[in-house]
Amino acid sequence: MELTHIEHIGIAVKNLDAAISYYESVFGLRCYAVEEVKEQKVKTAFFMVGQTKIELLESTDAEGPIGKFIEKKGEGIHHLAFAVKNLENALEETESKGIQLIDKLPRKGAEGLDIAFLHPKSTFGVLTELCENKNNK
Ligand code: ZN
Numbered sequence: 001m002e003l004t005h006i007e008h009i010g011i012a013v014k015n016l017d018a019a020i021s022y023y024e025s026v027f028g029l030r031c032y033a034v035e036e037v038k039e040q041k042v043k044t045a046f047f048m049v050g051q052t053k054i055e056l057l058e059s060t061d062a063e064g065p066i067g068k069f070i071e072k073k074g075e076g077i078h079h080l081a082f083a084v085k086n087l088e089n090a091l092e093e094t095e096s097k098g099i100q101l102i103d104k105l106p107r108k109g110a111e112g113l114d115i116a117f118l119h120p121k122s123t124f125g126v127l128t129e130l131c132e133n134k135n136n137k
Helices: 016-027 065-073 087-096
Strands: 003-013 033-037 042-049 052-059 076-084 114-118 128-132
Touching (some): 003 065, 016 052, 065 076, 087 114
Antiparallel strands (some): 033 042, 114 128
């Protein structure tokens, strides 16, 4: 498979507005998008750093994945996302190498990306996302 770059780093936060203001006032970054992803029960905010994004994730439901994550581990880095050239092939290859997939097939994530997660049990504890931006083609 071909990884092109770190697409984004997902960070779980309790309060999106407070976290946005931290990244803006301390680092001088500009939040360029806020988007709710209903099926993931999150509100996301994005910043660009070079070609990598910071994706802040605030839970909209305590029972959602980010709500549960924060309850268990507190705020902090939630996942690492690699951009890949061909997501379907990358997933097949990953599975053939014995890695446990959370998503066997790509699904839609924030910003219209096709995304899929690998299970942290198989990835040395890092919830890993592979994503492909098909909008740019
Ligand atoms: Zn992500």
